[in-house]
Amino acid sequence: MSDTLALVESPAQLLNVLEWAHVHPGEAASLTIAVLQPVDPRSRAQVRRLCRYASQAKVVWRRYEVRAGYLGRAGELVRLGRAVAAARRLVIGDLFSRTIQLLLPRSRAREVVVVDDGTATTELVALLTSGRQLTRWHQGDAKSAKGGPVNRWLAREELERSVFFTCMPVSAPPGAEVRPNEYAWSRATFGPARPRPGADLAGSSLVETGVIDEDRYIEAVGWIARTRAAGRYLAHRRESTAKLERIAGLTGMEIVHPELPLELTALTEPIGLSLLTFASTIAYTLPIVLRGAPVRVELCEIDDAWITPDTAARSVDFLRRISSLAIARHGLSSIPPQGRRRAGGLSEALPASQ
Numbered sequence: 001m002s003d004t005l006a007l008v009e010s011p012a013q014l015l016n017v018l019e020w021a022h023v024h025p026g027e028a029a030s031l032t033i034a035v036l037q038p039v040d041p042r043s044r045a046q047v048r049r050l051c052r053y054a055s056q057a058k059v060v061w062r063r064y065e066v067r068a069g070y071l072g073r074a075g076e077l078v079r080l081g082r083a084v085a086a087a088r089r090l091v092i093g094d095l096f097s098r099t100i101q102l103l104l105p106r107s108r109a110r111e112v113v114v115v116d117d118g119t120a121t122t123e124l125v126a127l128l129t130s131g132r133q134l135t136r137w138h139q140g141d142a143k144s145a146k147g148g149p150v151n152r153w154l155a156r157e158e159l160e161r162s163v164f165f166t167c168m169p170v171s172a173p174p175g176a177e178v179r180p181n182e183y184a185w186s187r188a189t190f191g192p193a194r195p196r197p198g199a200d201l202a203g204s205s206l207v208e209t210g211v212i213d214e215d216r217y218i219e220a221v222g223w224i225a226r227t228r229a230a231g232r233y234l235a236h237r238r239e240s241t242a243k244l245e246r247i248a249g250l251t252g253m254e255i256v257h258p259e260l261p262l263e264l265t266a267l268t269e270p271i272g273l274s275l276l277t278f279a280s281t282i283a284y285t286l287p288i289v290l291r292g293a294p295v296r297v298e299l300c301e302i303d304d305a306w307i308t309p310d311t312a313a314r315s316v317d318f319l320r321r322i323s324s325l326a327i328a329r330h331g332l333s334s335i336p337p338q339g340r341r342r343a344g345g346l347s348e349a350l351p352a353s354q
Contacts, residue, residue: 003030005087006115007100010038011046011237011261012281013093015186016115018050020091020165021059022185027089027113033061034080036099042237042257049260053189066099081106093117095124095150096134104153112154113163116181118281119322125170128154167284169329183263183289190267193293199230200272201253201300202262202282205238211315216306218246223338224300225251228276232256234265263289276300276335279319283326296333299326303337 004027006017014035021028033054038044054061064076081103084090090109094100094117114124120136127134133148154162154175162176172178201224206212224230233253235244248255258265263285265271275290277283278300286297302319326332 003087004028004032004089004091005083006031006033006091006093007036007084007103008033008093009036009097009099010093010117011043011050013115013117014047014050014054015261015263016117016165016181017091017093018054018057018059019181019183019185020113020115021057022188023165023179023181028059031059031091032083033059034083035061035063036066036080036097037063039067040238046237046258046260057185057189077102089113091115094120096120096136101134101149104149107153108158110158111161111163112159113165115165116167116281119168119279119284119318121164121166121168122170122322122325123318125164125168125173128173129171167288169325183285186263186267186289187291190264191293193267193290193295194270195273195293195295196270198232198272199228199274199276200232200234200256201225201228201230202234202275202277202280203236203239203244204278204280205236206278206302207243208238208240210308211311211319212302212306213308214243216303218243218250220300220303220306220337221247222250224276224335225253228274228335230272230274230276232272234258234262262286266290266295271295274298278302279323279326283322283332284329287330287332297330299323299332299334301334301336306337 008014008017014033017033021031035047035051038047051061064080066073066076066080084103085106085108087107087109089111090107091113092100093115095114131151134150164170164172164176164178165181166178167181170178201221207214207217230253233247234256244255247253260268262282266286266289273295275286275295275297277297279302283297283299301323307316327334
């Protein structure tokens with residue numbers, strides 16, 4: 001088995017391992033990517049396409065069906081555990097993952113590299129720095145966990161170095177270092193971008209995660225489509241078919257299912273001159289990927305009224321933070337919700353006289 005093993009569970013994580021390998025060819029010389037296969041068909045299709053690109057880049061990869069039935073899962077975890085135990089360096093896409101946390105005790109790695117898993121990287125770094133348990137931002141408040149398994153694993157005496165390879169504006173936790181992800185592989189391998197007239201709206205899975213009310217979201221999408229003349233809706237891979245049908249019926253927009261993460265879709269397919277997005281990872285990545293192209297990335301603000309009643313305050317704070325950080329980091333213009341203006345919360349109602 002390779003000295004360097006990467007553990008990925010999504011198309012974005014796989015893309016960012018390829019970015020890391022491109023920038024660090026010496027460290028990645030013996031890289032093998034272990035693809036922990038996702039369940040949903042669209043994620044699997046994007047992973048399959050990216051694996052082809054990995055092969056073209058001469059990167060070795062192997063599939064592990066860790067979510068197949070009980071017996072199949074057990075066998076795959078045993079096989080994967082052996083690979084983890086043999087690796088001197090681990091490259092990890094998602095430290096929140098229970099599957100990966102289950103494997104970490106097997107590891108004797110002397111170096112760990114954490115690549116971006118989207119905006120979740122900002123929450124991961126904050127939780128590791130403060131010593132709280134690793135709970136995903138939309139799953140309630142995180143509690144103190146100074147002795148948690150990931151914290152203990154990262155504090156092992158035999159761990160010589162931990163690195164965060166990220167495009168996010170974060171400061172490294174104590175004892176770690178940050179290396180910038182500039183999407184050099186994507187920009188060198190694909191493109192240049194081919195802008196098309198009009199606007200594209202990138203879809204969001206905030207409804208599917210239970211954070212935003214579906215009716216309010218669809219109403220907002222309709223308003224954006226009308227006011228910004230958005231002709232295409234670039235569906236998120238986790239959006240439900242029923243929701244997408246409602247959006248198409250209300251707006252008349254063409255529903256597009258990208259075959260690759262949007263970072264690569266924007267370089268391999270014609271993309272709107274205006275690319276509109278709600279609070280999401282692409283508000284950070286696309287300004288980097290499209291640097292020098294005449295494509296304008298704009299952030300659609302989220303109204304407090306869209307948030308579902310059971311959403312934790314921590315989740316609302318997370319959305320506020322990633323929105324404001326994206327605007328500050330890349331100078332994005334923002335689109336207030338219908339009849340609203342940006343203020344101290346996610347948004348604030350305009351006076352009736354306006």
